[in-house]
Amino acid sequence: MTAMTQARQPVEMEGIYSSAPVKGATTILQGALTVMEAGLAIPGKTGLNLTTLGVCDRTVKNAGADGAEKVLAKRxxxxxxxxxxxxxxxxxxxxxxxxxxxxxxxxxxxxxxxxxxxxxxxxxxxxxxxxxxx
Structure with a gap:
């Protein structure tokens, strides 16, 4: 991309929620601390190198493959x-x-x-x- 040459309307979002793909065969319950592990959302657990997304907004059941469902996690x-x-x-x-x-x-x-x-x-x-x- 080149530098701007005229004003533009930026695309914004409030930034309260993150949407992330859920690991296959995983359920994240509403209110659960939600983390990322290897690029997929899972319920919080003891482990290293997890990234905290926030609190799960609604229960998500991913009975399918990795990423078949997404979770909304609230900061x-x-x-x-x-x-x-x-x-x-x-x-x-x-x-x-x-x-x-x-x-x-x-x-x-x-x-x-x-x-x-x-x-x-x-x-x-x-x-x-x-x-x-x-």
């Missing part, structure tokens, strides 16, 4: 369960937390076995608010 601040064995504390606000599964986060990377979920925003007695998908 947001959402509440997740706090892993008691590796608990996030109020003093951890502003730090990264790590994915345990599609509804649970932990304070540490589990000796390099967990990927980053997002930034800790608030810690309550019944869970942790995490900014995900940014």
């Amino acid at each position: 947001t601040v959402a509440k997740f369960f706090n892993l008691g064995a590796d608990a996030i504390l109020p003093g951890d606000v502003g730090k990264d937390c790590y994915i345990v599964d599609d509804q649970t986060v932990a304070k540490t990377n589990g000796t390099n076995t967990r990927s980053v979920a997002g930034k800790i925003i608030q810690v309550d007695s019944d869970g942790v608010f995490v900014r995900v998908g940014y």
Whole structure:
């Protein structure tokens, strides 16, 4: 492409949602922490090199091949369960937390076995608010 020579109307989107192909034979439940692994969306899990998309907007069941269905994942601040064995504390606000599964986060990377979920925003007695998908 060459540089612009006249004004143009840019094509924009709000950027709250990401749409991604879902791994075959995979179900991602509404409200699940959703990640990318090897170019395909899956529910959050313990693993390395996962990229957090956000929270699944609606349940998606992909009974077919890889990419036969797509998921909408919302970038947001959402509440997740706090892993008691590796608990996030109020003093951890502003730090990264790590994915345990599609509804649970932990304070540490589990000796390099967990990927980053997002930034800790608030810690309550019944869970942790995490900014995900940014």
